[in-house]
Amino acid sequence: MSVALVWFRRDLRDHDHAALYHALKTHTRVYCAFVFDREILDALPSRVDRRVEFIRASVVELDxxxxxxxxxxxxxxxxxxxxxxxxxxxxxxxxVFANHDYEPDALVRDDAVRGALGAAGIAFHTFKDQVIFEKSEVLTGAGRPFSVFTPYRNAWRRQLTPFFLQAYPVEPYAAHLCAPPTEYPVPSLSQLGFEASNLGDIALPCGMSGARALWHDFRTRIGDYDRARDYPAVKGVSYLSTHLRFGTISIRELARVALETPGKGAETWLNELIWRDFYQQVLWHRPDVVARSFRPEFDAVRWEEGPDAERLFLAWCEARTGYPLVDAAMRQLNQTGWMHNRLRMVVASFLTKDLGIHWLRGERYFADKLNDYDIAANNGGWQWAASTGCDAQPWFRIFNPVTQSERFDPDGRFIRRYLPELSEVPARWIHAPWLMSPLEQTAHRCRIGSDYPAPIVDHAQARERTLQRFKQAKAAEAE
Structure with missing residues (x-):
């Protein structure tokens, strides 16, 4: 009789699960385990963390x-x-069976586990599960990793066959599952050392059932994804990012449906799934991007430091920049642990190119706050916005926060949702309320500098400083 252990990590589901399938297929008795890893939990900056609560609820459902x-x-x-x-x-x-985890700290952990198991004569098998293509499965014709998304996407599509989207059926072998010893119940939140958050109030359902509900809803809207995804006041995105992060739904199922659904909406959403694979392969081949620029020449950029930079950074964190779309986005993050993807680009551009603050500071703030925090995607997104990453926006392309607001929240619906102090400001002024006259400010109950802050920087002046900052870095590279 052969006995195996399946170690669940960021794959909290009991179906279409690579490690669970392989363990059940090859062993007559299979135990399942999850570890609330103290190495991770003890390092969290707050004892109120929506992610811990989400994971625990998902673990309860998995059990x-x-x-x-x-x-x-x-x-x-x-x-x-x-x-x-x-x-x-x-x-x-x-x-012991587990699915691959590509993050640098996880690789160190897994090497330690592999060594300890090996010393005891126990095998450690790991499998691809959270992406469609991993590591070096999609390479250029020269055998190198891609650094530009579009050719990667094209190669990804060419290489894709039904084999890579096959589900891993658990049902035929479920009889091999073993009941756990009774002394290992799921600990309560307080036993883990955490307090309840507002998770129950932010419309983020947990576990496999929560993922399934969101997925069923999005499938009715996927046809409009290409048109609706950039507007934060519209229900246009899938809201599945946290579930993808913790594996309560299978990436293979999502990709299959996206491929089988006709129309530009599904095609555009599939591209977003491919971006996930792209950033994972970047992290695999360039783990140094966790702390450094993907493009080494931009490590020479001289970011703002000192007391004034600290003041500006704190205003950004606390949604006090004076730019309504930026502040509404930061309140959404601080209050819910999630931010619309278009707004992630806007606030990242604002921090790096309006305030001149190092992208790493913003990336780490997001790491503390995001429910769906994934080091590969978060790092890739921040380096894209800062123009230091692979396939990033050009360094001379700088989002205008007012123009972005006018384009993607034209009536100010999203802004008013998170900035009630601007609730009476008409759409004409909602994107730049400091342009109202003192009389208009009084009439619309929004006195700049009192009810709502004045802009902490002038965008036109900040833009020129950013252009000079990058020109100096490029000049240093040429010397």
């Missing part, structure tokens, strides 16, 4: 689903690199 199949989930609150090998020894398994 229930596995029990319905005759199994269940062993849950630990410990350091994973020691706890997983110890559990494998206690259960007397011959192999």
């Amino acid at each position: 229930t689903a596995l029990r319905a199949r005759g199994g269940g989930l062993i849950t630990l609150h410990d350091h994973a690199r020691e706890a997983v090998p110890a559990l494998a020894l206690r259960l007397n398994v011959t192999a």
